[in-house]
Amino acid sequence: MSPLLEARELVRIYETRRGLLGRSAEVRAVDGVSLRLRRGETLGVVGESGSGKSTLGRMLLGIDAAQHGTVCIDGATMPNPGTGDWRALRARIQMIYQDPLAALDRRLSVAQQLREPLDIHRIGDVESRTQRIRDMMQSVGLRLDQTDKFPHELSGGQRQRVVIARALMTEPELLVCDEPVSALDVSIQAQVVNLLADLQRDRRLGMVFISHDLKVVRNLCDRVAVMYLGRIVEEGPADTIFVDPQHPYTQALVSSVPQPGRALDSRIILQGEPPNPGNRPPGCAFHPRCH
Amino acid sequence: MQLSLFWLVAMIACAIFVDVLRPFPITQMNLGTRLAPPGTPGHWLGTDELGRDVLSRLIQSVRSSLVIAFGATLLSAFFGTLLGFMAAKFRGVVEHVVVMLADFQAALPFLIMSLAVLAFFGSSMPLLVCLMGFYGWERYARITRGLAISANAQGYAAAVVQLGATPSRVYLRHILPNVASTLIVSMTLTFPEIILMESSLSFLGLGVQPPDTSLGNMVGFGREYLTTAPWIMLSPATVIVLTTLAISLAGDWLRDRLDPTLDSIS
Numbered sequence: 090m091s092p093l094l095e096a097r098e099l100v101r102i103y104e105t106r107r108g109l110l111g112r113s114a115e116v117r118a119v120d121g122v123s124l125r126l127r128r129g130e131t132l133g134v135v136g137e138s139g140s141g142k143s144t145l146g147r148m149l150l151g152i153d154a155a156q157h158g159t160v161c162i163d164g165a166t167m168p169n170p171g172t173g174d175w176r177a178l179r180a181r182i183q184m185i186y187q188d189p190l191a192a193l194d195r196r197l198s199v200a201q202q203l204r205e206p207l208d209i210h211r212i213g214d215v216e217s218r219t220q221r222i223r224d225m226m227q228s229v230g231l232r233l234d235q236t237d238k239f240p241h242e243l244s245g246g247q248r249q250r251v252v253i254a255r256a257l258m259t260e261p262e263l264l265v266c267d268e269p270v271s272a273l274d275v276s277i278q279a280q281v282v283n284l285l286a287d288l289q290r291d292r293r294l295g296m297v298f299i300s301h302d303l304k305v306v307r308n309l310c311d312r313v314a315v316m317y318l319g320r321i322v323e324e325g326p327a328d329t330i331f332v333d334p335q336h337p338y339t340q341a342l343v344s345s346v347p348q349p350g351r352a353l354d355s356r357i358i359l360q361g362e363p364p365n366p367g368n369r370p371p372g373c374a375f376h377p378r379c380h
Numbered sequence: 381m382q383l384s385l386f387w388l389v390a391m392i393a394c395a396i397f398v399d400v401l402r403p404f405p406i407t408q409m410n411l412g413t414r415l416a417p418p419g420t421p422g423h424w425l426g427t428d429e430l431g432r433d434v435l436s437r438l439i440q441s442v443r444s445s446l447v448i449a450f451g452a453t454l455l456s457a458f459f460g461t462l463l464g465f466m467a468a469k470f471r472g473v474v475e476h477v478v479v480m481l482a483d484f485q486a487a488l489p490f491l492i493m494s495l496a497v498l499a500f501f502g503s504s505m506p507l508l509v510c511l512m513g514f515y516g517w518e519r520y521a522r523i524t525r526g527l528a529i530s531a532n533a534q535g536y537a538a539a540v541v542q543l544g545a546t547p548s549r550v551y552l553r554h555i556l557p558n559v560a561s562t563l564i565v566s567m568t569l570t571f572p573e574i575i576l577m578e579s580s581l582s583f584l585g586l587g588v589q590p591p592d593t594s595l596g597n598m599v600g601f602g603r604e605y606l607t608t609a610p611w612i613m614l615s616p617a618t619v620i621v622l623t624t625l626a627i628s629l630a631g632d633w634l635r636d637r638l639d640p641t642l643d644s645i646s
Contacts, residue, residue, distance in 0.1 A: 152542060171547075176544040176545070176546065177544065180544060183542070184539075191536065192536060192538075192539040193536055194554050195640070196557050206544070209545050209546075209549065210544060255543070
């Protein structure tokens with residue numbers, strides 16, 4: 090059986106220009122990334138800011154077309170953005186956003202937000218849609234008296250629940266979460282992560298979880314891919330990566346996660362800034378910072 | 381607020397029921413009672429230099445000015461929004477052309493261009509409405525383009541696209557209602573400007589042509605009698621000021637009411 094999601098050699102290059110007459114430089118935001126995701130599996134993508142995680146997430150969903158390489162959903166190649174096939178496929182692959190307030194139309198009530206995917210994909214009649222909205226609100230932990238609330242009347246955690254509920258309305262098979270908890274309070278983060286974990290298990294979702302929060306990734310993910318400057322430097326089962334990291338960059342990341350009973354002075358503190366992606370060091374891009 | 385709504389309703393009623401409300405035909409002259417001051421029985425706002433009833437002419441003027449201003453505002457809002465959305469949707473060449481046209485429009489001395497067009501084609505009501513409709517579209521285009529692009533880049537519009545919505549659904553059901561409040565405010569700014577523009581054109585003799593009358597046309601012809609019979613000019617001028625003020629107030633109120641995020645404030 091073909092994997093739910095398969096990406097081969099994805100490349101995304103942005104052109105930047107320095108100054109008025111400067112020569113344009115290529116920034117390889119994603120540079121030859123391949124990965125596979127089985128049904129019901131959770132893949133964590135970690136890396137520091139600017140490592141290309143979010144761009145990768147958008148490419149996996151087909152929002153940004155890959156300049157080289159292919160994305161296959163269930164063995165079928167991703168259609169071009171904006172086509173009817175591409176829109177129809179949205180019912181099967183969905184996204185959770187970092188900032189739930191920006192992702193919700195502030196003029197629509199919770200019920201209207203949740204009805205959108207059903208209206209768009211013409212699922213069910215009026216009555217079954219209403220029922221489905223109620224069911225979904227309960228399963229993401231929203232109260233039914235919040236149906237007529239607007240996004241600005243909800244708390245951050247509740248908004249993210251609405252975003253999650255909206256994404257799940259069409260019963261997708263693949264969910265890409267782009268830093269879904271990094272805009273939330275720490276006290277709320279755990280709730281939302283647990284909710285995602287429960288939903289993922291109950292619905293056998295394939296999930297790509299993009300985050301820079303290693304604690305969350307460790308709790309949630311079966312496999313982890315570590316990105317640095319647009320490339321995956323290490324990939325493997327979560328336990329292996331966190332217990333026995335091989336790549337020095339992964340070692341530095343893992344050592345930064347506080348653990349009970351271990352002094353913080355064993356942290357590896359990386360020297361310097363990540364290199365300019367427009368001017369990538371030859372060989373392993375990490376070598377100038379390698380200890 | 382209620383006052384401004386009341387005034388607008390009264391103005392619109394005036395415009396619709398002109399033929400019933402008007403005590404005299406606007407061209408009826410009576411040289412025996414020329415330049416009668418306001419308060420003269422039968423001519424409550426006085427008469428002008430030809431003995432025509434100012435009140436009747438005022439009511440007729442409200443109709444022509446409102447038709448021109450409403451028609452032109454709607455026209456420019458429609459085209460401006462359409463072009464702005466097209467620029468945001470297709471980007472690339474389309475966007476360049478729209479932005480260039482907007483810059484061109486902004487740099488154009490509009491009054492002089494209108495003068496040229498009207499002088500060349502002659503003045504008529506439909507032409508006047510269309511011409512005024514070209515006024516101010518670039519503002520709507522800029523606003524809608526900017527807001528739509530930012531909504532598409534990371535906000536709710538991108539999220540709705542990812543839900544699988546067609547472009548028409550994204551633009552009409554999501555982006556348009558979200559930018560409507562800004563557009564309405566912009567309309568309430570353009571509306572008075574169009575009334576004033578029409579007044580200027582009529583004042584220069586290229587707008588509404590006599591014997592028909594508009595607010596600006598009345599101000600223009602009343603100018604000569606400013607010292608001896610100020611009411612000829614003051615009454616249409618007052619109507620212009622009150623109407624534009626009422627439109628601005630009503631626009632503010634409408635914007636607040638249309639925005640659910642402002643509920644808690646009011």
